[in-house]
Amino acid sequence: MAASRDFVSRKLHSLLGVIPLGLFVIQHLTVNYFATRGPEAFNDAAHFMESLPYRYVLEIFVIFLPLLFHAIYGVYIAFQSKNNVSRYGYLRNWMFYLQRISGVVVLIFVTWHVWQTRLQAAMGAEVNYQMMVDILSNPAMMIFYIIGVLGTVFHFANGLWSFFVSWGFTVTPKSQRVMTYVTMIIFVALSVVGMRALFAFV
Amino acid sequence: MMSEKKTVTLKIKRQDGPDSASYEETFTIPYRQNMNVISALMEIRRNPVNANGEKTTPVIWEMGCLEEVCGACSMVINGKPRQSCTALLDQLEQPIRLAPMTTFPVVRDLAVDRSRMFDALKKVKAWIPIDGTYDLGPGPRMPENKRQWAYELSKCMTCGVCLEACPNVNSRSEFIGPAAVSQVRLFNAHPTGAMNKEERLEGLMGDGGLANCGNSQNCVQSCPKGIPLTTSIAAMNRATSLQTFKNFFGSDH
Numbered sequence A: 001m002a003a004s005r006d007f008v009s010r011k012l013h014s015l016l017g018v019i020p021l022g023l024f025v026i027q028h029l030t031v032n033y034f035a036t037r038g039p040e041a042f043n044d045a046a047h048f049m050e051s052l053p054y055r056y057v058l059e060i061f062v063i064f065l066p067l068l069f070h071a072i073y074g075v076y077i078a079f080q081s082k083n084n085v086s087r088y089g090y091l092r093n094w095m096f097y098l099q100r101i102s103g104v105v106v107l108i109f110v111t112w113h114v115w116q117t118r119l120q121a122a123m124g125a126e127v128n129y130q131m132m133v134d135i136l137s138n139p140a141m142m143i144f145y146i147i148g149v150l151g152t153v154f155h156f157a158n159g160l161w162s163f164f165v166s167w168g169f170t171v172t173p174k175s176q177r178v179m180t181y182v183t184m185i186i187f188v189a190l191s192v193v194g195m196r197a198l199f200a201f202v
Numbered sequence B: 001m002m003s004e005k006k007t008v009t010l011k012i013k014r015q016d017g018p019d020s021a022s023y024e025e026t027f028t029i030p031y032r033q034n035m036n037v038i039s040a041l042m043e044i045r046r047n048p049v050n051a052n053g054e055k056t057t058p059v060i061w062e063m064g065c066l067e068e069v070c071g072a073c074s075m076v077i078n079g080k081p082r083q084s085c086t087a088l089l090d091q092l093e094q095p096i097r098l099a100p101m102t103t104f105p106v107v108r109d110l111a112v113d114r115s116r117m118f119d120a121l122k123k124v125k126a127w128i129p130i131d132g133t134y135d136l137g138p139g140p141r142m143p144e145n146k147r148q149w150a151y152e153l154s155k156c157m158t159c160g161v162c163l164e165a166c167p168n169v170n171s172r173s174e175f176i177g178p179a180a181v182s183q184v185r186l187f188n189a190h191p192t193g194a195m196n197k198e199e200r201l202e203g204l205m206g207d208g209g210l211a212n213c214g215n216s217q218n219c220v221q222s223c224p225k226g227i228p229l230t231t232s233i234a235a236m237n238r239a240t241s242l243q244t245f246k247n248f249f250g251s252d253h
């Protein structure tokens, strides 16, 4: 029997959230982190990424198409649930709710961010340290980026927790509890990386 | 003794039929010792007069065992879905609010139609097929330690509380809910049931199946029988992951 559409789409959605999207987020934050070593280091790192061979293939298959599928199907999933944290205020139910809220935050942030950087680059602008300094010199933009980065990092870290359940890695309550700690440490660690990079541009 | 006559006040969300609008009606009934919600409803049935002294229709509800094993009497009591037969009035804050569960279509008043749960059990083939034209003889034995944990799973009474608690079970989704997932684990653990385990896993992998779970884990917190639902869900996630692998790459067993 062929697997159902629900099953295939859900599993694909879950897989893409980690591979490649989660890995891409880590890579992207790492490149940004070079900004803490000064403009020169950041520009070199960004330039290295830009000069990777078959760059468009990578961008399309590692970032754009997975993101498109995960985001569209994610919105569908998010609006299908009837959140009930006011009646069931348990930690995991809150995380479930925050996963959906942060998904929408990511969608808004990433759309804007891609428009402001990648699409401007496609239209001839140069993406470099100075570009980010200009963007982040606006305090409203800085706040928007802080929320966007924290939202994305939370969405990935907490998503990793449910990924481990969805594929049947963490079965026992104990392993799931340990994974809650591990993923929250990942959230904090990646937040530090993201924030330090952001503040390196001001 | 000349003690003051104690009363109990109930605010009940009522609905005359599946398609009619709901309304609230208040009842004040005489208190007796050790009453549960069902005995209060029975009192209203005996004397269907509301708190304003007006004659009204008796409130409809479902019940069976009266000892929390059939699951028929579930309703939302003071905001919490639970069995009305084990909800003791002495332990409830007054006025006691009764409402039908929201996940299921209302038949009338507090009675809901839990068909979606029974359809789900059919979908995942939550039984052991042993009927035939001749005696198959005794089945394989079940190890005692396995029987003990399987017994916990077998306590499910299809009461619907876990579906009521689940944010992913609602009118917008086809999700079969936690109870049926756990039943697959139960029947697949049985030595005879295991002979058909792939069929049940295929059921779980169907539309509305296990993959619709978003891990809010409200179910395990809510189940009156303390069934480890989220362990069952994760275990079945593992089983369906392996089954997908076998289906795609092939396997001899």
Ligand code: HEM
Binding pocket: A013, A014, A015, A016, A017, A018, A021, A022, A025, A067, A070, A071, A072, A074, A075, A077, A078, A099, A100, A102, A103, A104, A106, A107, A152, A155, A156, A158, A159, A160, A162, A163, A164, A166, B212, B213, B214, B215
């Ligand atoms: C940077 C981009 C993104 C990354 C790295 C990412 C990562 C993840 C991960 C790892 C999961 C867990 C999968 C699982 O439960 O098995 C997940 C789930 C989810 N994502 Fe994303 N995501 C991203 C963007 C989005 C966007 C734009 C949306 C749209 C609103 C979204 C909505 C969701 C939803 C609703 C879930 C929960 C699925 C469920 O529990 O069934 N995600 N994401």
Ligand code: SF4
Binding pocket: B071, B155, B156, B157, B158, B159, B160, B161, B162, B163, B178, B179, B182, B222, B223, B224, B225, B226, B227, B229
């Ligand atoms: S798993 Fe528990 S809450 Fe769910 S239907 Fe069975 S007994 Fe009720």
Ligand code: FES
Binding pocket: B062, B063, B064, B065, B066, B067, B068, B069, B070, B071, B072, B073, B074, B083, B084, B085, B086
């Ligand atoms: S009447 Fe059977 S569970 Fe309450």
